[in-house]
Amino acid sequence: MQEKTAKSAKKPSKYVAREPDAQGFIHYSEQEHQTWQHLIERQLQVVPGRACDEYLHGLELLDLPRDRIPQLAEISDVLRRETGWEVARVPALIGFETFFGLLADRKFPVATFIRTPEEFDYLQEPDIFHEIFGHCAMLTNPAFANFTQKYGELGLKASPKERAYLARLYWFTVEFGLLQTDDGLRIYGGGILSSPKETLYALGSEPARYDFDALDALRTPYRIDIVQPIYYVLQDLQQLQELTEIDLMAQVHKAIELGLFEPRFPPKDAA
Secondary structure (H helix, E strand, C coil): CCEHHHCECCCCCCCCCCCECCCCCECCCHHHHHHHHHHHHHHHCCCCCCECHHHHHHHHHHCCCCCCCCCHHHHHHHHHHHHCCEEEEECCCCCHHHHHHHHHCCEEEEECCCCCHHHCCCCCCCCHHHHHHHHHCHHHCHHHHHHHHHHHHHHHHCCHHHHHHHHHHHHHHHHCCEEEECCEEEECCHHHHCCHHHHHHHCCCCCEEEECCHHHHHCCCCCCCCCCCEEEEECCCHHHHHHCCCCHHHHHHHHHHHCCCCCCCCCHHHC
């Protein structure tokens, strides 16, 4: 199973995460800082009016630098204060046990590399821009933070088959979730919010959008290398908190019994 959500892949990554020096400081090249600057300035042009208020508030709290890649300690200081989370430095790819264990411990894994200019618009491995700009702002929100921890706890105890179904729930919430607000549809999923193309596409007329239902999300196939044909829409973020208070594994078992929905996209080999 090749899951972007678990940072694991069938083939090794060409990227190598940066190691900190003796003082814990991670050094990046000028080109890498410029890549961050270009990515964040581009995305800050498209998220206003499209990202949910909770995400935008989180961005304000993080106060991300424009001209350099932030140090992880800067991010952790804000997250600890707001929700008791922090970020954890990891290699470009990590195993499922490590991924779920970190989330269960309220630590969000961040690979300390940034994409090359050749993969500026898309790469399969989640880099530091995707993780920090896409996800960390939402981790200042208690409901989102609690759900993400619960997902880690469930994943640690799950079988490989159960994890495959759980990954779909994560995909359609943490990565590609939408939110209904008084001002219209807004985005909270980090996979959308770190991509200018998908930020515009997700709120457009092309994709199908359905009211969020955990069982449906668990049964919905996805591909990581295309814009999503389907999104699930929360009525409010409290729905994520409610998912931490029900027997989610019972829903997983029901999804396994019912099986997957028919994919809304062609197989990768035929695409």
